[in-house]
Amino acid sequence: MSFMIERLHISYLRNIQQATLSMTKCNVLIGANGSGKTSLLEGVFLLSRGKSFRHHQPKRYIQHHQAAATVHASLSDGSILAIQKHTDASTLLRLNHNTVYNQSVLTEQLPTLLIDPSSMDMLEQGSASRRQLLDWLVFHMKQAFHPQWVAYQRLLKQRNSVLKRSRHLSSEQLTELRAWDSGLSNHAALIHHYRQHLFDAWQPYFEQTINALLPAYSGQLQLSYQAGFDTSHALDVQLHERLEQDAQLGYTRIGSHRADIHVHWRTKADGSASGNIKEQAANVLSRGEKKLLITALRLSQLPLLLNHAAHDERYANTRARPTPVVLLDDVTAELDARAVDILLTTLAKLPCQVILTSLTEDILPQVKAYWSEASMFHVKQGNISPATF
Numbered sequence: 001m002s003f004m005i006e007r008l009h010i011s012y013l014r015n016i017q018q019a020t021l022s023m024t025k026c027n028v029l030i031g032a033n034g035s036g037k038t039s040l041l042e043g044v045f046l047l048s049r050g051k052s053f054r055h056h057q058p059k060r061y062i063q064h065h066q067a068a069a070t071v072h073a074s075l076s077d078g079s080i081l082a083i084q085k086h087t088d089a090s091t092l093l094r095l096n097h098n099t100v101y102n103q104s105v106l107t108e109q110l111p112t113l114l115i116d117p118s119s120m121d122m123l124e125q126g127s128a129s130r131r132q133l134l135d136w137l138v139f140h141m142k143q144a145f146h147p148q149w150v151a152y153q154r155l156l157k158q159r160n161s162v163l164k165r166s167r168h169l170s171s172e173q174l175t176e177l178r179a180w181d182s183g184l185s186n187h188a189a190l191i192h193h194y195r196q197h198l199f200d201a202w203q204p205y206f207e208q209t210i211n212a213l214l215p216a217y218s219g220q221l222q223l224s225y226q227a228g229f230d231t232s233h234a235l236d237v238q239l240h241e242r243l244e245q246d247a248q249l250g251y252t253r254i255g256s257h258r259a260d261i262h263v264h265w266r267t268k269a270d271g272s273a274s275g276n277i278k279e280q281a282a283n284v285l286s287r288g289e290k291k292l293l294i295t296a297l298r299l300s301q302l303p304l305l306l307n308h309a310a311h312d313e314r315y316a317n318t319r320a321r322p323t324p325v326v327l328l329d330d331v332t333a334e335l336d337a338r339a340v341d342i343l344l345t346t347l348a349k350l351p352c353q354v355i356l357t358s359l360t361e362d363i364l365p366q367v368k369a370y371w372s373e374a375s376m377f378h379v380k381q382g383n384i385s386p387a388t389f
Ligand SMILES: Nc1ncnc2c1ncn2[C@@H]1O[C@H](COP(=O)(O)OP(=O)(O)OP(=O)(O)O)[C@@H](O)[C@H]1O
Pocket: 013, 014, 015, 016, 031, 032, 033, 034, 035, 036, 037, 038, 039, 040, 059, 060, 061, 062, 063, 064, 359
């Protein structure tokens, strides 16, 4: 058994003044450009992650002339989650009417997975979004990962601030760095262990999803994972060896914060899977195919997560677990009718709640055919109203 968002309330987020939605398994938002569709997805993401995927500063997404934006969700297991973001960037988080002080508590209750136009450059951009892709999985599957990652980030920040301040380190600073490096090294070893373990578990799910979404590339797309440092040696030894270079650069060049995921395309002239041509997939795929690949990267994590949750002792007594919410902005963009159809049939089979946005009603017949429970909403100038199919 799993639970999902039943009721969502948003106030003063961009052009949405007040909106209340009763949600089902598949929720389709239809509206013109600038009507507020993405803002609603932004609200759900904000509740789950504590930040927007569009702007870091709350004053950018809080409605003009308002002091705060609020998002409130009632889940089908009876729990209530809320976030309030103020223009001074302060945050109030609530779970079941109690204040909580750690966003990760809400993230755990409401896993969200975003597929939007800005993620379409994920393969070409810096490593951060690809690293976050893997870390999303690790966070939701390994409870011990998050504290390690937080502790690593804290030490890294301290180390970088010393490196930034002085190119020539005093003996006190060197002693201080050495102590931090040993801590960093211990955290990095564990972070790598969790990432590697889940990266390996993820591979077959990724292959299956590619078979469904990009059958023409079956067996030709492979993932690789780099830890960000040479994992055959302790990180502190390597940090020590390159301390002078880091001091010149003013930051730490190697470590868990540099981990990355790559997608390779590999084929033989005869088209068989293992072979002699190897390229970054981003150099080969069309824009539409890239969207399907990025979608496959994200969606392939869901069955793995859900299989794992079935065995997770945290949910053993309640027999219920959170259902991931897939936020899919502008579902038809870049895709032809056949690709949209494949994407929707794949999504409908996955154990997730879906919130889709679209400029037109073209996808409604498929939504109706593939989901037994679906809702439609019209979005106009920030007003969201339920509509019948
Ligand atoms: N802080 C703010 N306060 C009030 N309105 C805002 C604020 N920030 C943005 N807006 C407005 O809110 C609307 C947000 O639209 P949104 O991006 O959600 O549209 P959309 O329906 O997803 O459109 P598209 O189909 O073009 O992506 C825009 O019209 C924008 O001008």
